[in-house]
Amino acid sequence: MNTGIKINAIDFEVASNNISNFDLEKILDTSDEWISTRTGIKNRKVASGDETSSDLGIKAAKKVIKRSNFDVDKIDLIIAAASAPEDVYPSVACIIQEAINAKNAAAFDIKAACSGFIFALNNARAFIKSGLYKNILIVATDATTKFTDWTDRSVCVLFGDGAGAMIVSATEEDRDDILNINMFSDGSCGDYITLKTPGINCPLVEDAKEKEKPFIKMKGKDVYKYVMQTIPDKIEELLKESKMNIKDIDYFIPHQSNQRMIDALSQRLELDETKVISNIENYGNMSAASVVVAIREAIDEGKIKLPATLLISAFGAGMTGANGIIKLDKNI
Numbered sequence: 001m002n003t004g005i006k007i008n009a010i011d012f013e014v015a016s017n018n019i020s021n022f023d024l025e026k027i028l029d030t031s032d033e034w035i036s037t038r039t040g041i042k043n044r045k046v047a048s049g050d051e052t053s054s055d056l057g058i059k060a061a062k063k064v065i066k067r068s069n070f071d072v073d074k075i076d077l078i079i080a081a082a083s084a085p086e087d088v089y090p091s092v093a094c095i096i097q098e099a100i101n102a103k104n105a106a107a108f109d110i111k112a113a114c115s116g117f118i119f120a121l122n123n124a125r126a127f128i129k130s131g132l133y134k135n136i137l138i139v140a141t142d143a144t145t146k147f148t149d150w151t152d153r154s155v156c157v158l159f160g161d162g163a164g165a166m167i168v169s170a171t172e173e174d175r176d177d178i179l180n181i182n183m184f185s186d187g188s189c190g191d192y193i194t195l196k197t198p199g200i201n202c203p204l205v206e207d208a209k210e211k212e213k214p215f216i217k218m219k220g221k222d223v224y225k226y227v228m229q230t231i232p233d234k235i236e237e238l239l240k241e242s243k244m245n246i247k248d249i250d251y252f253i254p255h256q257s258n259q260r261m262i263d264a265l266s267q268r269l270e271l272d273e274t275k276v277i278s279n280i281e282n283y284g285n286m287s288a289a290s291v292v293v294a295i296r297e298a299i300d301e302g303k304i305k306l307p308a309t310l311l312i313s314a315f316g317a318g319m320t321g322a323n324g325i326i327k328l329d330k331n332i
Contacts (some may be wrong), residue, residue, distance in 0.1 A: 040259020089107020
């Protein structure tokens with residue numbers, strides 16, 4: 001018997017502090033107009049000094065469990081998409097497991113930067129289809145602003161902090177809420193977006209050298225070129241493989257990285273703007289959480305009418321990319 005997949009619920013949490021473009025004018029040689037016209041961002045949510053990726057992930061996880069009234073004891077796997085966690089280990093997934101008392105769950109992190117949620121969703125899909133796990137909690141969470149150089153206006157204006165969560169389950173119903181996903185990577189473009197980790201050599205091996213500061217660095221023009229040369233073709237491949245076309249899609253939810261890229265992708269796909277979901281203006285780029293947050297908020301605000309077939313798409317450091325076609329019912 002073919003195992004079906006049900007998306008039970010989606011929810012999110014964002015950081016507590018709102019930082020506007022006008023706030024950034026106080027510390028940077030920039031302006032609201034400069035940021036807005038280049039990125040589409042007006043505000044971003046920024047974690048406080050004691051707020052971490054794990055904190056945001058825990059809150060999102062608790063919200064999605066409450067929304068679906070899901071029995072925590074039935075969760076048997078937790079996958080956290082966390083590319084900029086507060087610590088290398090313990091993993092964010094293990095921290096979340098302890099916080100929600102999911103004692104029957106295995107837990108691990110994946111690192112695919114802004115593509116992380118869709119990579120995690122594809123992992124969950126494979127685990128359920130294989131019969132290894134039945135109820136999987138996915139949490140995409142990053143406090144990326146803690147790794148930005150607040151003197152570099154080309155990068156620090158882009159990011160915000162948040163977490164998105166989803167519970168997916170095996171079902172005997174005749175349904176498959178995750179219709180298809182494709183993932184792809186190009187390590188030859190790895191220097192387009194980088195974040196070095198601190199470390200020091202053993203003094204018995206060689207003299208200690210000063211390490212590069214752990215800040216995000218980005219080659220914006222190269223990233224834009226990669227996205228426009230790669231993502232539309234990969235979306236077309238996914239639709240063809242799924243025996244669908246763009247007219248079968250009710251809504252397009254792209255990674256919330258830059259409004260210019262969102263507009264360009266939508267135009268390439270010949271999508272009406274009413275089908276394109278964007279909330280980057282108020283949140284900035286929340287890494288892997290961005291797609292999940294955009295979906296939940298759009299549902300709550302009535303911009304997404306359910307039931308619906310969604311095309312989701314993301315790209316990130318690596319370079320990595322992923323697209324997916326999912327279905328949401330009215331009870332999500």
